[in-house]
Amino acid sequence: MRPTIISFFAFLAFLIVWPALASESDHKYQQDNPVTLWVNKVGPYNNPQETYNYYSLPFCRPSGDAVHKWGGLGEVLGGNELIDSQIEIKFKKTVERSTICDIDLDEAKVKQFKDAIESSYWFEFFIDDLPLWGFIGDLRPDKSSDIKKHVLYTHKNIVVQYNRTRSFMSISHKRALDH
DSSP states (O other): OOHHHHHHHHHHHHHHHGGGGOBTTTTBOOTTOBOOEEEEEEEETTOTTOOEEGGGSOOOOOSSSOOEEOOOHHHHHTTOOEEEOOOOOBTTOOOOOOOOOOOOOOHHHHHHHHHHHHTTEEEEEEETTEEEEEESEEEEEOTTSSSEEEEEEOOEEEEEEEETTEEEEEEEEOOEEEO
């Protein structure tokens, strides 16, 4: 075969394989490509240097061995430990509201969450190397007493917007568990 025909077939093969090369590493996605929601860390708002692994609080954990994503030395020293949430997200597809897990909170777990809420703990997620921050809960006035009520945010609404093949997002809290 002549070199121009070989080049043409090589170029054609590249065009066929190219959409499969879309990934988190190049920040470009095609419709239905998987997008990973990484959970990272939690910590008190008033002390951003004090951070802990996201699962140091009794949140729902992924089943099996979760994939960890380690960055460079600076990210590790900064307390970053990205763990795959295993929540199925596909590019340009709406994820319907669903239950990720059911968890029974015993007295010790409730105390962990209450202490974290009193310390204004925040969490950090990543999608496509873009951070998402939010609080894990809030203290709200109780109408029947002077004691503040601990509210744990149990539902997250993550809005991922995109510009052709790239994404950006925002997060809001939809529902809360009062305790």
